[in-house]
Amino acid sequence: MISGIRAALILADMGYVAECGTILRTVSDFANEIISVCEGCIRGAATTAQRRFVQQYFAPIATTPDEYDQQERERWVTRDELLAAHCRWAAETPEDPNHVRKVLRFLAYGYDKFVHGAYITAMELYSGRTHAFMLRGHESEDTRRGYKAAVAGKLHEAVSAIEVMATVAGMPALVSNIHSARMELYNSNEESSAWS
Numbered sequence: 001m002i003s004g005i006r007a008a009l010i011l012a013d014m015g016y017v018a019e020c021g022t023i024l025r026t027v028s029d030f031a032n033e034i035i036s037v038c039e040g041c042i043r044g045a046a047t048t049a050q051r052r053f054v055q056q057y058f059a060p061i062a063t064t065p066d067e068y069d070q071q072e073r074e075r076w077v078t079r080d081e082l083l084a085a086h087c088r089w090a091a092e093t094p095e096d097p098n099h100v101r102k103v104l105r106f107l108a109y110g111y112d113k114f115v116h117g118a119y120i121t122a123m124e125l126y127s128g129r130t131h132a133f134m135l136r137g138h139e140s141e142d143t144r145r146g147y148k149a150a151v152a153g154k155l156h157e158a159v160s161a162i163e164v165m166a167t168v169a170g171m172p173a174l175v176s177n178i179h180s181a182r183m184e185l186y187n188s189n190e191e192s193s194a195w196s
Contacts, residue, residue: 021150024111030161035086036053039086039089056076079108086101087100127139152190155185163182166178
């Protein structure tokens with residue numbers, strides 16, 4: 001996740017916003033997966049989806065096309081099944097679990113467009129002024145700043161996942177340090193300042 005954040009920041013700084021969004025989508029997926037698995041560990045009882053996700057994660061992969069073709073097709077654990085952990089945690093706070101689920105799903109929906117393709121993300125580097133693609137990165141400094149804010153938001157997600165891992169590992173001093181750093185990032189307004 002951390003190397004992905006660094007790469008995304010470099011790409012945003014250079015204006016390669018589509019590539020930045022693609023990497024941020026994977027960083028977000030990793031963070032959500034980690035948080036889901038850790039939530040099961042903290043509760044002391046993993047859900048069926050969490051157990052299946054761990055099994056799928058550690059399953060050996062096919063090494064030849066024939067071996068892959070002969071494997072039984074398995075339904076992968078869905079994003080919604082993993083996001084349920086966020087909702088269970090939100091239910092223990094003043095946050096509305098349904099709102100948390102809606103926001104997380106909406107953010108993922110937006111980032112999916114970078115990976116699976118959509119007109120809006122494919123055309124992000126197209127300049128109507130020159131009628132050509134900006135092959136040296138997006139020319140708008142405002143757009144670059146916006147993507148840097150998105151990187152800060154995904155950094156917050158990654159640090160949250162690391163904080164939860166430290167909790168599961170029983171490292172309270174590290175949890176405290178990570179929590180302080182996460183709150184400093186949150187209070188810095190880096191995640192929203194570029195869009196205002």
